Amino acid sequence: MPKIAMTVNGKQVSADVPANTLLVEFLRKDLMLTGTHVGCDTSQCGACVVHVNGHAIKSCTTLAVQANGASVMTIEGLAPGADLHTVQAAFKEAHALQCGYCTPGMVMAVVDMLKNNPKPTETQIRHGLSGNICRCTGYHNIVKAVQIASGQAVTA
Amino acid sequence: MYAFDYVRPASLADAVKALGASEENRPLAGGQTLIPTMKQRLAMPATLIDLAGIAELKGVRRDGNAIVIGAMTTHADVAGNADVKAAIPALAALAGGIGDPHVRNSGTIGGSVANNDPAADYPAAVLALNATIITTTREIPADSYFTGMFKTALQPGELIKAIRFPIGAKAAYSKFEQRASRYALVGVFVAHTGAGVRVAVTGSGAGGVFRSAPLEAALAKGFSVDALKGAVVPSTGLLSDIHGSAEYRASVIPVIAERAVAAAR
Numbered sequence: 001m002p003k004i005a006m007t008v009n010g011k012q013v014s015a016d017v018p019a020n021t022l023l024v025e026f027l028r029k030d031l032m033l034t035g036t037h038v039g040c041d042t043s044q045c046g047a048c049v050v051h052v053n054g055h056a057i058k059s060c061t062t063l064a065v066q067a068n069g070a071s072v073m074t075i076e077g078l079a080p081g082a083d084l085h086t087v088q089a090a091f092k093e094a095h096a097l098q099c100g101y102c103t104p105g106m107v108m109a110v111v112d113m114l115k116n117n118p119k120p121t122e123t124q125i126r127h128g129l130s131g132n133i134c135r136c137t138g139y140h141n142i143v144k145a146v147q148i149a150s151g152q153a154v155t156a
Numbered sequence: 157m158y159a160f161d162y163v164r165p166a167s168l169a170d171a172v173k174a175l176g177a178s179e180e181n182r183p184l185a186g187g188q189t190l191i192p193t194m195k196q197r198l199a200m201p202a203t204l205i206d207l208a209g210i211a212e213l214k215g216v217r218r219d220g221n222a223i224v225i226g227a228m229t230t231h232a233d234v235a236g237n238a239d240v241k242a243a244i245p246a247l248a249a250l251a252g253g254i255g256d257p258h259v260r261n262s263g264t265i266g267g268s269v270a271n272n273d274p275a276a277d278y279p280a281a282v283l284a285l286n287a288t289i290i291t292t293t294r295e296i297p298a299d300s301y302f303t304g305m306f307k308t309a310l311q312p313g314e315l316i317k318a319i320r321f322p323i324g325a326k327a328a329y330s331k332f333e334q335r336a337s338r339y340a341l342v343g344v345f346v347a348h349t350g351a352g353v354r355v356a357v358t359g360s361g362a363g364g365v366f367r368s369a370p371l372e373a374a375l376a377k378g379f380s381v382d383a384l385k386g387a388v389v390p391s392t393g394l395l396s397d398i399h400g401s402a403e404y405r406a407s408v409i410p411v412i413a414e415r416a417v418a419a420a421r
Contacts, residue, residue: 002162019162019204020194043192044337046258055232055261061191062262065162066184066206109257116236130338131256 004068008033009077017064024048026064027074035075035104039133046132049105050074056112058131075104078111087111090149091142098136106132110146120146122155157194161203167210168317172292174205176313183207183315185228185267188259213266213317216240221323223247224290227266227316232257234265245421246327246345247285250277253331255338266316272364274305274395275339279365280329281321284345284356288320295320305364325349326379328419330412331359334399341399342408344371346416348379355413360405362395371413381414 005014008031015030027033027050036059039047043061050059051073079085084092087110097103106129113120113128120128125146126139134142143156165171175181180202184190193199207213213228216237223243225234234240235252254260254268254277268278269289282289282298289296292315301309310316331343340359347354353375358365374387389409394402 019160020157022191041195043188043259046256049258056258057262058258061188063162063187063191063204065164066187066208068164112261113257128257131258 002065002068004065006067006069007071009073009080019063019065021064022060023050023052023062023064023067023072024059026067027059027072033074033076037101037104039101039105039135044133045102045105046109047102047105049108049132051108051112054112054115056109056131073108075108078107085111087114087145087149090145094141094145094148094154096138096141096145098134098138102132102134102136106134106142110142110149113146114150119150119152122147125156158197158200160194160201162206163203164206164209168212168292168315171205171207171210172313172315174203175315178202179312181205183270185270186230186263187267188255188263189267189271189273207266207315218243219320223321223323224318225265225321226318227270228264229266231255231260231263231265231268235260243323244285244321244325244327246325246329246347247281247321250281250329250345253277253329265319269301269319270308270310270316272302272304272306272308273339274361274364275334275337275341275343275359276365277329277331277340277343277358280340280343280345280356280358282319282356283365283367284329284347284354285321285325285327286347286354287322289316290318290320291316299367302365305362307364322349326420328416328421330416330419332408332412334359342405342412344368344409344412344416346375346413346420348375348420352376353379357409360394360409362393362402366393368409368413371410375417379417379420381418384410384414384417387413 037047039045048060182201184204231251241248325347327347329345331340343358355371391402391406396402
């Protein structure tokens with residue numbers, strides 16, 4: 001059984017896990033970081049998006065062993081203190097969630113999107129969200145939240 | 157997923173050795189196809205050989221009149237690479253349109269080209285731009301590399317090291333996506349060089365990516381949208397599936413080709 005070690009939300013963790021353990025299973029079941037959700041489990045919905053070495057990836061389509069030695073950030077690590085992350089605060093302000101199931105993946109996707117493109121146009125925002133599905137179809141307010149988080153006028 | 161062993165060699169030589177140890181071993185690139193396939197229990201490798209630890213497989217370099225992209229370079233890194241954007245903008249744009257942002261952060265050019273999914277984007281670029289697949293044992297020209305749906309000229313134990321794209325074509329890629337999967341229902345890559353016009357079609361061929369002789373003949377008379385007016389693509393050899401019949405794809409291919417020609421630069 002492979003021994004893996006990685007940094008998760010700034011903390012060093014290690015474990016022995018079967019090679020066929022998905023990263024999302026490791027995060028949720030071994031580390032009890034249940035903020036990362038499994039929606040479709042077929043790499044389509046983006047509810048499981050986390051950052052590995054600073055890039056948004058689907059943790060249901062990544063093996064835990066692939067992240068051996070990596071730095072992982074989940075929704076729990078985004079704002080470790082009492083204050084929300086800018087993107088989380090914008091989601092709250094714009095009421096960018098209904099059932100909330102897709103929200104952790106959406107927020108992690110948006111943080112990565114804004115890191116690469118701090119002032120995205122509405123079209124770029126919608127393309128940037130193409131890997132995340134909201135089953136409540138609440139996309140409009142999510143786009144608004146991205147505009148708020150990036151300090152832009154709300155057009156959506 | 158079935159149980160398997162996992163290794164992450166640090167050198168290409170070790171990877172080839174590990175791969176050759178059993179016919180049941182499989183290389184792992186970005187995993188965006190292989191991992192879902194394994195989750196569905198449609199693949200059962202004995203040992204996965206993760207190529208992520210091999211530094212020489214990553215990155216983009218300009219080599220004379222070519223761009224050489226390491227097999228383990230992600231779609232996002234190709235899309236954002238300044239050399240690719242400057243030298244072959246159509247290739248950067250194609251990479252930036254694969255799947256979604258998260259897939260592009262994981263998926264690799266080598267994985268895509270080795271898998272040869274009939275609806276993948278990269279094979280169209282490789283074929284239209286007349287690229288060369290550089291493997292651990294030889295160099296394979298694009299025209300003899302793609303041998304059928306999910307089939308390539310790669311031999312067991314042979315790994316893609318890099319892909320070399322010649323610079324200088326006026327080119328563009330346009331695709332009509334299947335809305336749910338974002339795979340190409342019809343994708344057309346056009347490339348115009350002094351040597352002629354090459355038109356590669358993905359998403360549509362029963363045997364995977366292919367060059368369209370009628371579209372190349374039409375564009376040989378003049379690389380313009382007008383030259384494609386009246387061009388007919390036969391439905392023979394095209395895919396029919398729940399997303400569209402062969403006849404439907406045959407009628408859409410020239411339209412997408414027109415869009416690609418209009419966008420070519």
